[in-house]
Amino acid sequence: MREYKWMSLLSPVLVAIEVMLETYIPFLMGNIIDYGITPGNLAYIQKWGLVLVGLAVVSLVAGSGASWFSSHAAAGFAQNLRHDEFAQVQKFSFANIEHFSTASVVTRLTTDITNVQQAYQISIRIAFRAPLMFIFSMVMSFRVSPQMAGIFAIVVPILAVILYFIIHTAYPLFSRVFRRYDILNRVVNENLRGIRVIKTFDRQEEEINKFKDASNGIFTIFSKAQRLMAMNAPVMTFMINTTMLLVSWVGAQMIVGKTLETGQLVSLFSYTMSILFSLMMLSNIITMLSVSQASANRIAAILREQPSIVNPDNPITTVKDGSVDFADVSMSYLHASHPSLNDVSLHIAPGTFVGIIGGTGSGKSTLVSLIPRLYDVSSGTVSVGGTDVRRYDLRTLRDAVAMVLQNNNLFSGTIAENLRWGDANATDAEVQKAAAMAQADGFVQEMPKKYDTYIEQGGSNVSGGQKQRLTIARALLKKPKILILDDSTSAVDTETEGKIMTALRTELPNMTKIMISQRITSIAQADQIIVLNNGQINGIGTHEELLKSNAIYKELNESQQKDEQDTIKDTEGDDSDASDAGK
Template sequence: MLKTLLSQVKEYKLPSILTPLCMLGEVICEMIIPVLMARIVDIGIYGQNMDYIFKTGGMMIVIAILGLLAGLGGAYYGSKASTGFAKNLRKAMFDNIQTFSFSNIDKFSTSGLVTRLTTDVTNIQNAYMMTLRMAMRAPSSMIVALVMSFIISPRLASIYFIAVLFLSVIIVFVMNRASKYFKEVFEKYDALNESVQENVSAIRVVKAYVREDYENDKFKKAARNIYNMFVKAEMNVVYMSPLMTGTVYACILLISWFGAHMIVGGELSTGNLMSLLTYCMNILMSLMFLAVIFVMLTMASASGKRIAEVIDEKADLTNPENPVAQVKDGSISFENVDFAYDRTSDEPVLKNINLEIKSGETIGIIGGTGSAKSSLVNLISRLYDVTKGTVKVGDVDVREYDMETLRDQVSVVLQKNVLFSGTILDNLRWGNKDATEEECKRACQMACADEFIERMPDGYNTVIEQGGTNVSGGQRQRLCIARALLKKPKILILDDSTSAVDTATDARIRKAFAEEIPGTTKLIIAQRISSVQNCDRIIVMDDGQVNGFGTHEELLKTNDIYREVYESQTGASGDADFDRPSA
C-alpha cells in the first residue's frame, strides 16, 4: 500500500523533503531559546550584567525570527506537497478507472469510488501534511529536549523519561483499539454516499411516489451509523487527553519539588530549572502531537488501503503484444462461445453460441428479459471477454485487436442512454470530436433527432442539463443514436435503443439506416416485432442460447417463440409475451 501511495508524490518530492527540514530548523531554534533564557537569568540578572542581557536578548530575537521563518517555510512546503500529493492520487485513480473493463467496474460501487476520490483522499492529504510537519517536529523536539534535559540534570530528566515511556504505552494501546473503528467508518461513508446519489439521481421517482419520508429515514440511518462509529473510535482516543494532561502536571510538580531542593543544595541554578520546565512542556506537547499523528495515520491507513485497491486494480482487458490496428469489415462470427460474468460460476450466461453474420447485414435480436441479448452484443466490442470460444470481427479474434481501434469501428448505443452536461453539439461530438456542424446535422437527420432539435430556442447549441433531464426519453435515445452514427462505424449495435420512440419514428430510423449506411452491419435489439421483422435475419434468444436464427418468414414457420410473440403483438391470437413460456 505505502509503495503504491508514495509513488504518486512524483513532482512534489522536493517540497516533501524541504518541509521536515524546515520543521527541524524550527525545533533547533526553539531548543536554543531556553538555554539562552537560562543564561540571562544566571549570568545577566544575578550578575547584574545589562550588556549581557541585551546581547543575549538580541540573539533570542534573531533565533525566534529564524524559527518563525522556518515554521512558515514548513507550512508553505507542507501545504504544497500534501495538496499536490492529493491531486496525483485523484488523477491516478481516475486514470485507472478509465482503463477498467465492465467486469472491473462491477467490483466497485459508484458510491464507493466517489468516497475514495473525495473523503479518502482528503484523509490521506491531511495525514501526509501532518506527517511531513509534525512527524519530524514532534520526535525531534522531544529527543532534543530530552538530550538537553539530561545535559542540565540527569536526575530530573529521568522524570521525563519515565513519563514518555508511560504515555507511549498508553498511545499504542489506545490506537490499536481505535483503528478497527476507523476502518469500518469509511465503509459506512460508502453507504451514505450511495443513499445521496440514489436519491438525487432518482428524485423525480421519489416525489412521484411520495417517498421523501422514507428517503429521509434512510439517510438518517446511514448518517447515524457513521456517527456511532466515530463516537466509538473517539471514546477510545478521548482518554489520552486527561492522561497526558495529568502526566504533564505531575512532571511539573515533581521537577519543581526536586528542583527547588537542588537549588537550595547548590546542585542546580534557577535558570536551569526554568529551562527544565520549558523542556518538560516541549517533551509532553510533542507526545500529544504524536498521539494526534497516530490518530490521523490510523484513519489514513484505512483510507490508503481503499485508494491503493483502485490504483492497483489491473484491467481485465488489455491489448495484445502486437495488436491489429485495422478492422477489415463488419462481419461477425461466434464460434462455440460460452460466457459468464463470474468466472467461477458453474452456469454460464451464454451457452454454446454459434453465429455467422455477413458484413452489411441488418440483424434483429429478440428475446425475453434475462435471455442474455445485451450480454451477446457486449462481446462484439470486447466490453467483456468470452469464457470459452471465439468472437471474430472482420475474420479476426476481437482479443487480437487494439481495443481503441475495435471500439471505434463497433459503435454501441447501450440500453441506458446517457447524455453529458454541455450543448447538443458537444454531446454529438463524443462520437467524433472533429465532426463539423453539417456532419452532426446529417447524423441527427438519420436518427430523426433534427425535428425536435430545430424546435428548441437555441437549436444545436441548446444546453443539455446533467443526465439529459431536460429532454424526453425518446429524444435522449435519438441523440445517442446520432452520436453513435458520427463514428461512421463498420458495426452499429442498438441495444433496445428505440424503446421510447413511437413506431412511426422507429420505422423512419430503420429506413434511414437501410438507405444511408447499407455497408454497416446493424444489430438491433428490440422487444417489438415491428422493429426487427424487416431485418435481413433475426436471432431469437432464450435462456442464454440461440433458439432460432433466420428471416421473419422462416421464423414464423419454424420457431414457436417467435410465432407466438408475433401473433400476440399483431393481435392475431393469444396473449403471449417474451417473458412467458409458450403454450
C-alpha cells in the same frame, strides 16, 4: 509526485532547523537568568538577548517555509493521486467496475484522498517535528540536569502505553466509519438518480428514514471512536500537571541543596512541556495516520486493480469490415451461478441488418457487449472483420463499433457538444445529417437555440425518446462499421422507429446493423433474426422463416399481436364513449 519531491525533502530539513533552534532557546534563557539577571550583568543580557531574538526569527522563517513547502507538496500529491485514480477507473473493464460500487469510487476520489492529503502534509512536517522535538528536548534536559531528566524516564513509558491503548482501540472503528460512508453515498446517489420514481411512488418518508439509518450508523461508530480519542486531552493534561509538579518539587530541593540553578529549572520546565507536547502531537499524528491508512488502503485497492481488458502486444490497428463471428462462445459473469451465454456460434455478414430477440435474461445484451470487447469471453472466440477482438487495439476496435444502450447518457453541455462525442472534428453539416437520420433534427430545430441548446446533467431537460434519438445520432457520427442498438428505441414510437431504420438501411447500406428489441415489429424487416433463450441460440432466420419453424418466436409474435388488438379495441371503446357523451 516527482515534481514535488524537492519540496517534500526541503520541508523536513527546515523543520529540523526550526526544532534545533526552538530547543536551544530555553537553554539560552536559562543562562541569561543564571549569568545575567541573577548577578545583574546587563552586558551579558544584551549580548545573549540579541542572539536569542535572532534565533527566534530564524526559527520562525524556517517554520513558515516548512509549512508552505509541506502544504504545497501535499496538495500536489493529492492532485496527482486523484488524477491517477480517476485514470485507473477509466481503464477498467465492465468486469473491473463490478468490484466497486459507484458510491465507493466517489468516496475514494474525494473523502479518502483528502484524508491522505492531510496525512501526507503531517508526515513531512508535524510527524517529523514531533520526534525531533522529543529527542532534542530529552538531550537538552539531560545536558541541563541528568538527575532531573530521570523523571522523564518514568513518565514517558507510562504515557506511551496509555496512548497506544487509545489508538489501538480506535483504529478499527475508523475503518468501519469509511465503509459506512460508502453506504451513505450509495443512498444519496440512488435518490438523486431515482428522484422521479421516489416521488411517483410517494416514498419520500421511507427514503428519509433510509438516509437517517445510514447517517446514524456513521454517527454511532464515529462517536465511539471520538470518545476514545477524546481521552487524549485529559490524560495529557493530567500527565503534564503531574510531571510539572514532580519537576517543581525535585527542582526546589536541588536549588536548596545548591545542585541546580534557578535558570536551569526554568529551562527544564520548558523542556518538560516540549517533551510531553511532542508525545501528544505524536498521538494525534498516529490517530490521523490511522484514519488515513484506512483511506490509503481503499485508494490502493483501486490502483492495484489490474484492468481485465488491455491492449495485446503488437495490436492490429485496422478493422477490415463489419462482419461478426461467434465461435463456441460461452460467457459467465463474476459470481454468477450459471453462464449468461453457452456455446454460441454465429456469423453476421458485413452490411446486414440483424435483429436479436429473447426473454429477459436470455443473454441478448451480453452477446452484443462482447463485440466491442466490453467483456471478454469465458471460452470461445469473437471475431470482427475476421480477426479475434482480443488482437485489436482497443481504440481501433471501439472506433469501428458504435453501441447505443437503452439507458444511454447525455452529458452536461450543448446538443452539438454531446453529438460530437462521436467525432470531435465533425462539421455542423455532418452533425445535422446524423441527427436527421436518427430523426432528431426535427425537434432540435424547434428549440430556441437549436444545436446550441444546453443539455442538463443526465439529459433531464429532454424526453426519453428524444434522448434515445440523440444518442443514436451520436453513435452515427462515429461512422462505425458496426452499429449496435441495444433496445435503444424503446421510448420511440413505432412510426419514428421505422423512419430511423429506413434511413439507416438506405443511407448506410455497408454498415452492419445489430438491433436488440422486445418488439417483433422493430426487427421484422431484418435480414436475419436471432432468437435467444437461456443463453443459447434457439433459432435463426427471417421473420417468415421463424414464424414457421420457431415456437418461441411464434408465441412472442402472437402475444404481441393480441396486445396490439386489445389496445386498438380499448382505444375504439374510449372514442365511442366520448362520442356518446357528446350527444
